[in-house]
Each structure stands twice: as C-alpha cells, then as structure tokens.
Amino acid sequence: MKICHIITRMIVGGAQENTLLTIADHVRKGHQVTLVTGFSPGREGKLLENVDFPEFEIVTIPSLIRELSPMQDLKAYRELVRFFRERQFDVVHTHSSKAGILGRIAARRAGVPVVVHTVHGQAFHPYEKFYRNAIYIASEWLAAKFCDRIYAVAQAMIDSSVAAHVAPREKYRVVYSGMDTRRFAAAQPSEELRASLGIPPDVPVVAALARLFPLKGYEFLIPAAADICKRFPKTRFLVIGDGPMRAELDEKIAQYGLTDHFVFAGLVPPEKVADYLALSDLLCHLSLREGLPRSAVQSLASGRPVVAFRLDGTPEVVRNDQTGFCVTPESVPEVVAAVCTLLEDEELRRRLGENGRKLVLEQFDWHKMGDILEQEYAGLLQSKRGKATPGN
Numbered sequence: 001m002k003i004c005h006i007i008t009r010m011i012v013g014g015a016q017e018n019t020l021l022t023i024a025d026h027v028r029k030g031h032q033v034t035l036v037t038g039f040s041p042g043r044e045g046k047l048l049e050n051v052d053f054p055e056f057e058i059v060t061i062p063s064l065i066r067e068l069s070p071m072q073d074l075k076a077y078r079e080l081v082r083f084f085r086e087r088q089f090d091v092v093h094t095h096s097s098k099a100g101i102l103g104r105i106a107a108r109r110a111g112v113p114v115v116v117h118t119v120h121g122q123a124f125h126p127y128e129k130f131y132r133n134a135i136y137i138a139s140e141w142l143a144a145k146f147c148d149r150i151y152a153v154a155q156a157m158i159d160s161s162v163a164a165h166v167a168p169r170e171k172y173r174v175v176y177s178g179m180d181t182r183r184f185a186a187a188q189p190s191e192e193l194r195a196s197l198g199i200p201p202d203v204p205v206v207a208a209l210a211r212l213f214p215l216k217g218y219e220f221l222i223p224a225a226a227d228i229c230k231r232f233p234k235t236r237f238l239v240i241g242d243g244p245m246r247a248e249l250d251e252k253i254a255q256y257g258l259t260d261h262f263v264f265a266g267l268v269p270p271e272k273v274a275d276y277l278a279l280s281d282l283l284c285h286l287s288l289r290e291g292l293p294r295s296a297v298q299s300l301a302s303g304r305p306v307v308a309f310r311l312d313g314t315p316e317v318v319r320n321d322q323t324g325f326c327v328t329p330e331s332v333p334e335v336v337a338a339v340c341t342l343l344e345d346e347e348l349r350r351r352l353g354e355n356g357r358k359l360v361l362e363q364f365d366w367h368k369m370g371d372i373l374e375q376e377y378a379g380l381l382q383s384k385r386g387k388a389t390p391g392n
Contacts, residue, residue: 001026001377004087006036006080006103007095008066010047013211014294015120017047017270018153018177018369019095024053025178025370033057034087036080036103038064047270059083066098077102084110091116091377094147097123097136101143108146114380115147119157120177121291121312124164127215140166148380151373153177154292154313173376177294178369180271181361184301187274194279197263203234204343207280207304209273209295210287212243217286217309222249224284224335226256232343235261237284240276242267277302281349282342288329290314297364300324300356305349307338323356 005023010016023033034057048058061083063076084092084107091114094103100117107115123136144150144167151173152158158172191201199205206228210216225237239262246264253262265276277283283299285308292313296306300317306324308314318324325341327334342349362368 001090001381002032002034002088003091003093003377004034004036004084004089004107005093005095006064006099008038008064008099009096010035010037012047012267012270014177014291015095015118017179017294018118018120020047020053021178021180021366022093022370022373023056025367026374027054027056029370029374031374034059034089036061036064036083038062038066038076038099064099064102066096068098073098073102077106080106081110084112090114090381093118093373093377095120097140101139104143104146113384114377116149116151116376116380117143117147118151118153118175119161119291120153121289122157122160124160125289125312127288137164137166140164144171148384149173149376151175151376152291154316156313156316157291160312175369175372175376176364177292177297178366179294179298179301179364181297181301181365183271184274184277184298185303185357185361187278187302189278190275193275197238197265197279199236199238199263199279200234203236204232205236205238205280206339206343207238207240207277207283207299208285209240209277209283209298210285211241212239212245212249214245215288216243217288218245218249219252220286220330220332220335221284222252222256222258224286224332224339225258225261227332227336228339228343229258229261231340235343237262238265238276238280239263240265240268240273273298274302277304280304282307282324282339284308284335284339285314285318286335292316296324297360300353300360301364303350303353303357305342305352305356307335307342317356317360319355319359321352323352323359 027033036059063072092107092112094100094117124133162169283306290312306318308318309329310326315326318326320326325338
C-alpha cells in the first residue's frame with residue numbers, strides 16, 4: 001500500500017513516537033510510506049534526529065504549524081490537496097488536531113480512497129475555555145465527516161467524542177499506542193547513570209516523565225514533593241523531559257526549598273528513557289490532559305507502579321490498588337498519601353509493578369499496533385475498491 005502519515009510536529013512526544021513506530025513497522029512489511037510534517041522548533045527535541053529505523057520519505061510543509069493561523073492554515077490545506085493529488089496514496093492517516101482537520105479534508109478533497117485519523121489526546125477538555133472547546137468540537141465534527149475511521153489510544157477518548165457528538169460510536173476503534181515494551185521490561189538500574197545524575201545510593205526516587213509544559217502536572221508535583229519530603233527527607237524527584245517551563249519550575253522548586261531534591265535529566269532520547277525509569281521506585285504522573293499516558297505504560301512495563309490523576313484514559317492502565325493509585329484530579333493530599341504508601345512498602349511496590357508489567361507488556365507492543373493498523377487499512381481499502389467495482 002502507498003501510505004501517508006501527516007502530523008504537525010515531530011518533536012519528542014507520545015503522538016510522534018506512535019506515528020514513527022507505525023511507519024517503521026509498515027516500512028519493514030514492504031509498504032511505501034511517506035511522512036508529512038511541519039517544522040519542529042523549540043526545546044522539546046526533534047524525534048527524527050538519529051533514529052535507527054528503515055528509511056522512508058519525509059516531506060516538510062512549513063505552513064503546517066501548531067498555532068491557529070488562518071492564512072498559514074489555508075496555505076497548508078492547498079499544499080496538501082495538491083500533494084495528495086500528485087502522489088495518489090491509498091491511505092492517508094492523520095495525527096494531532098490541526099493536521100487531523102486540515103489533512104482529512106484535503107485528503108478526501110483529493111480523492112484519497114481511505115482516510116483515517118488517530119486521537120492521541122482531545123483538543124477539547126474540562127480545563128480548556130468554553131469557547132475554545134466549542135470551536136474544537138465543531139472542527140472535529142466537521143473533519144470526522146471526511147474520514148472513514150477514527151482510532152483512539154484509549155476508550156475514554158471515544159466516550160468523550162461520542163458524548164460531544166463528534167461522530168457515531170461505530171466510526172471509532174481503540175488502538176493502544178505502541179511502544180518498545182520489551183526494552184522497558186529488560187532495563188536494569190545503572191549505578192553509573194545514577195551517579196552521573198547526582199542521585200545518592202539507597203535514596204527513594206520518584207520519577208516524573210513529561211514535557212515541561214502547562215497542564216503536565218508540575219504545579220501539583222512540586223507542592224506534593226514538599227509534603228513527601230517531610231516524611232521521606234532523602235527522596236529525590238527525577239524529572240525526565242524538557243520544555244519552555246524549565247525556568248519557571250526551577251524558581252518554584254527553590255521557593256519550596258526543594259532544589260536539592262529535584263534532579264532534571266533534560267531531554268532524554270526515547271531509546272534511553274527505559275534506563276532512567278529503571279532508577280526509580282515509582283512514577284508520579286499528574287497531567288490534567290491525556291489520551292492514555294505513555295509514561296504510565298512505560299513505567300508499568302519497567303515494573304514500577306504509578307500514581308496518577310483519575311481522568312481520560314489513565315484508569316485503563318493505572319488501576320487503583322492493582323497497578324498503582326488513581327487519585328482525584330488536582331488533589332495534592334491524595335497524591336502525597338498514595339506516594340508515601342508506596343515508598344514505605346517495598347513489597348506493595350513490587351506487587352503493583354509486576355501486575356502492571358503483565359498488563360501492558362503485550363497489549364502495548366508496537367508491532368501489535370502496526371499489525372492492527374495494517375489490517376484496518378487493507379480492510380477499508382478492499383471495501384472501497386469493492387464498492388467501486390461494477391456490479392457490486
């Protein structure tokens with residue numbers, strides 16, 4: 001099949017890793033795959049740098065940007081229509097909100113037989129302004145009419161979309177976001193890495209794996225850390241990620257007197273994340289906006305339990321008292337209680353971590369995701385071609 005994926009940016013992030021792994025799987029199976037993306041500026045990294053994957057075509061459209069810009073958006077749309085008409089793809093698969101809206105409409109306008117989209121995280125959510133949510137829902141409703149199937153990385157994404165009347169339930173399917181779960185399961189703590197980060201031996205380590213970006217939960221982690229350190233004064237908080245909020249977070253951490261307790265690993269290449277999680281005792285993921293958090297899956301694959309907020313797709317993997325603790329969103333006291341419960345009970349951490357590893361190891365394997373999507377594309381394409389055959 002001739003397949004085209006389109007996404008706004010290829011930064012180091014969950015939606016981008018999902019897209020790259022899908023491409024890698026399908027290229028290895030002999031499909032002709034093209035990636036269309038905009039530029040990827042900023043501190044969040046460039047995922048396509050130094051990747052060890054089979055070669056595939058990458059097309060950059062500068063006007064395809066994340067921010068709302070009517071002039072640039074119209075230019076990107078026209079370029080996409082022209083490109084799709086020239087290339088005659090069998091399948092166009094869009095990712096992220098902006099690329100999903102422009103890409104789906106452009107692909108259908110260009111006559112692409114199969115057009116599909118993946119919801120990695122909702123553009124509309126309870127923490128967004130009302131008028132913005134109304135615009136996002138209307139845009140998704142319109143774009144849904146221009147595609148054949150919508151995939152979601154969690155059942156919760158489907159439920160919220162159907163409740164918002166974006167599209168009927170039968171148009172959706174859950175396809176869990178694939179990753180190299182075996183690498184996380186095999187990773188072992190490295191004393192050399194620990195020492196390079198300045199983390200003393202035999203102190204508790206709570207990991208946080210998320211971009212330094214609004215709604216990623218750091219405004220709750222820092223005050224929670226202050227209370228956790230009162231009970232476990234040697235605790236270190238290992239922050240894996242980078243982003244535009246770094247200076248702001250440094251200042252807030254200093255205000256709480258926690259500078260010596262926070263260790264910033266910076267932007268870690270995806271293939272190295274497992275090594276950093278292996279240093280931790282648990283993951284604390286307090287994002288307010290998620291599809292299904294890859295960091296939680298990766299931590300569980302590593303055998304480390306997770307404390308997270310009970311929202312979106314998170315409870316599908318962070319199962320309360322089974323693989324970790326899902327607590328009330330924005331409740332710092334509940335976060336503190338859950339983390340302290342885990343820190344004081346090594347056997348509980350081991351049991352919940354093992355439960356989590358068993359849950360995610362196969363379900364989130366990237367080859368399984370690739371297989372499902374390949375079968376989906378082929379089935380939809382066969383259906384379209386069948387309808388186009390005279391007499392059918």
